[in-house]
Amino acid sequence: MSTIRAATLQDLPGTYRVCLLTGDAGRDATEMYRNPELLGHVFVGPYVVGQPDLASVVVDDDGVAGYGLAAFDTRAFEQWAEASWWPALRESYPVRADGSPEADLIAMIHDPPLAADDLLDDFPSHLHLDLIDRVRGQGNGRLLIERMLGQLREAGSTGVHLDVAASNANAIEFYRHLGFAEVGRRGTDSVLMGLRLEAG
Numbered sequence: 001m002s003t004i005r006a007a008t009l010q011d012l013p014g015t016y017r018v019c020l021l022t023g024d025a026g027r028d029a030t031e032m033y034r035n036p037e038l039l040g041h042v043f044v045g046p047y048v049v050g051q052p053d054l055a056s057v058v059v060d061d062d063g064v065a066g067y068g069l070a071a072f073d074t075r076a077f078e079q080w081a082e083a084s085w086w087p088a089l090r091e092s093y094p095v096r097a098d099g100s101p102e103a104d105l106i107a108m109i110h111d112p113p114l115a116a117d118d119l120l121d122d123f124p125s126h127l128h129l130d131l132i133d134r135v136r137g138q139g140n141g142r143l144l145i146e147r148m149l150g151q152l153r154e155a156g157s158t159g160v161h162l163d164v165a166a167s168n169a170n171a172i173e174f175y176r177h178l179g180f181a182e183v184g185r186r187g188t189d190s191v192l193m194g195l196r197l198e199a200g
Contacts, residue, residue, distance in 0.1 A: 001060065001061075002058050002059065002060040002065060002066075002135045002138060002140060003058070003059055003060075004056055004057070004058050004059075004068075004140065004143055004144060004147065005056065005057060005059065006052075006053075006055065006056060006057075007048050007052065007055035007056055007057045007067065007069075008052075009048065009049070009052075011048065011057050011064055011067075012040070012044075012045065012048055012049075014057070014059075014063050014064025015040065015044045015048060015057060015064055015067045016036070016037055016039070016040030016041075016044055016045070017036075017040075017064070018044075018064060018065065018066055018067060018130055018131075018132055019039045019040045019043055019044045019130060020033070020036050020039050020040065021132050022130040022131070022132060023039045023043075025165035025167045025168040026130075026165070026168050026170065026171060029101075032101045033101060033102055033105075034102060035102060038093075038102055038105045038106070039105065041089055041105075041109065042105055042108055042109060042112075043128070044067065044069065045085065046077075046080075046081045046085045047069035047070070047071065048069070049085065050071075050077060050080050050081060050084065050085060051069070051070065051071050051072070051077060053151070054069065054070035054071065054072065054127075054148060054151055054152070055067065055068075055069050055070075056068045056069075056144055056147055056148070058131060058135050058140045058144065060134070060135060062134070065131065065132050065134055065135040066129065066130060066131035066132060066135050066140055066141075066144070067129060067130060067144075068127065068128075068129040068144030068145065068147065068148050069127060069128055069129065070125060070126065070127035070128075070148045070151070070152060070160070071125060071126055071127075072124075072125050072152060072155050072157055073124060073125070074115050074120055074124055074125060074126050074161075075115070075120060075124070078112070078114055078115070081112065082112070086109055086110075086112065089109045090109055090110055093106045093109055094106075095107065095110055113186070115161075116184075119161060119183065119184060119192065119194070122158075122159050122183075122194065122196065123159035123160055123161035123183065123194040123195070123196075124157060124158065124159060124160075125152050125157040125159065125160040125161070125197075126160060126161050126162060126163075127145075127148050127152075127160055127162050128162050128163065129141060129144050129145065129148075141174060142178065145178055148160075149195075149197065152197060153197050153198065157197050158196065158197055158198075159194060159195065159196045159197055160194065160195050160197060161183065161192055161193065161194040161195075162175065162180070162192075162193055162194075163186060163190050163191070163192055163193075164190065164191050164193060165189060165190060165191075166185075166188065166189055166190060166191050167189075172191060172193070175193050176193075178195075179195050180193040180194060180195045181193060181194060181195070
């Protein structure tokens with residue numbers, strides 16, 4: 001049996017592990033990275049630390065098996081990360097130019113992508129979630145989304161977006177089924193999907 005609860009700082013190791021096990025468009029990315037923490041530093045840590053009220057985890061008897069993470073005000077979240085999250089990581093991970101997947105992540109630490117102004121006009125919040133295999137197919141993804149959307153509505157958000165790998169057809173269909181629609185692309189590899197919200 002799995003349950004969903006608010007994330008805590010003690011969940012960071014488990015959420016980092018889930019991020020690695022789903023880091024290749026939903027598949028295990030362990031073989032891609034010599035440093036197993038890099039993906040989590042970029043895609044998980046800032047949310048659990050910087051927006052803990054919108055961070056949830058799926059847990060079972062074996063520990064953390066998934067998470068849902070969100071930021072209410074994307075631009076404010078980016079500014080917080082720039083001031084409080086990225087500086088220490090930049091000192092720990094100098095820029096590399098070896099063309100490896102790790103080098104790409106380190107480049108994001110030094111020059112994180114920022115959401116476009118026109119996207120945030122309609123979808124100022126953003127979210128993402130990941131589940132490992134053992135808790136998929138149990139409704140956890142839908143429950144996490146509903147939990148985050150409820151929190152964002154309650155806080156007064158007017159819209160939310162997410163970024164999904166263009167190659168992850170299952171995830172794209174999942175979000176479409178929940179009412180999200182494609183609202184743009186980030187390069188050729190990522191699909192931006194958005195959903196308008198009515199404040200609760």
